[in-house]
Amino acid sequence: MSSNTISNQAISSKATLSPLVQTVGALVFGAVILFAVGFMPVDAAHNAAHDTRHSLAFPCH
Amino acid sequence: MLFRRIIFCALFIGFLSGLLFTAIQSISVSPIIFAAEQYEVTEPEVAPVQGHHHGEGASSEHHHDQEAWGPNDGMERTLYTLLSNVLAGIGFAAILLSIMSQLQLKGVANLSIVKGLAWGVAGFIAFFVAPGIGLPPEIPGIEAAPLDNRQTWWLLAVVASGVGIGTLAFAKGAYKIIGVAFIALPFLIGAPHSAGPEFTHPDANVVAILSDLHHQFIVASGVANLAFWLALGALCAWALNRQVLNDRYAEA
Numbered sequence: 001m002s003s004n005t006i007s008n009q010a011i012s013s014k015a016t017l018s019p020l021v022q023t024v025g026a027l028v029f030g031a032v033i034l035f036a037v038g039f040m041p042v043d044a045a046h047n048a049a050h051d052t053r054h055s056l057a058f059p060c061h
Numbered sequence: 062m063l064f065r066r067i068i069f070c071a072l073f074i075g076f077l078s079g080l081l082f083t084a085i086q087s088i089s090v091s092p093i094i095f096a097a098e099q100y101e102v103t104e105p106e107v108a109p110v111q112g113h114h115h116g117e118g119a120s121s122e123h124h125h126d127q128e129a130w131g132p133n134d135g136m137e138r139t140l141y142t143l144l145s146n147v148l149a150g151i152g153f154a155a156i157l158l159s160i161m162s163q164l165q166l167k168g169v170a171n172l173s174i175v176k177g178l179a180w181g182v183a184g185f186i187a188f189f190v191a192p193g194i195g196l197p198p199e200i201p202g203i204e205a206a207p208l209d210n211r212q213t214w215w216l217l218a219v220v221a222s223g224v225g226i227g228t229l230a231f232a233k234g235a236y237k238i239i240g241v242a243f244i245a246l247p248f249l250i251g252a253p254h255s256a257g258p259e260f261t262h263p264d265a266n267v268v269a270i271l272s273d274l275h276h277q278f279i280v281a282s283g284v285a286n287l288a289f290w291l292a293l294g295a296l297c298a299w300a301l302n303r304q305v306l307n308d309r310y311a312e313a
Binding site: 019022037 | 062063064067068071082086090091094129130131132138141142144145146148149151152153154155156158159160162163166188189192193196197198199200201203205208211212215282285286
């Protein structure tokens, strides 16, 4: 019972997150993905995304 | 939920725009990268282990292979590039959609497909032209300043020009000056540059070939990026009105 109440509260508080918080969240999501593709200093990630980094003119090598 | 609708649309738009970018790139951009790689000066090779290495043939191999995992040239490499392009498209679309949503909710912006194209041009300037003025798009074999410094300046150029263009577009009257200041800031600081020659290849003829390839690359990547951003801007504006901020999908 009590866990139900807690999860319901969690859901309702999630649904009332302000639009600003939600759009900033989406912006951070986009930035994290771009970091992974363009900047992540792991050799395997660099090699996989190599041609993308060059083509988008991200600093590479 | 606004967040979920932005992410869902970004996935869809990233897929479409990433496909488009990959198609243009594979025709005009990648061949230049491959050509430049032929002239890449490889690190002096460690003496091959006796008997286990076919010494002669190995010198033409891509030097990444010896350092870490990388996709094999051909289909595998193209697929990883497609995947990376789609991911980049998703990242760009998520950023565009979140800024568009916030400005439209505040009544500052009122998006249409045509205005979306203008946003695409703004994204092209912020993410490609402005950082590219200080740090031109590079082909393999270029000797540039340390990577950390270039990444920091690149980030500064992207954020400052993005904020600057937005301020120019949406601020009233004299406040637009602040936008100009933001756009100028990274160039007042100056991009990091290597003191040495641009290409390290010892042969002057090869350096001439590489310089020529480099000029072709700047044009080819510019065209590809502009198409990418026009698609991103138009699709994001369309999705914003159709899905992200559509009352039918906004629950309570």
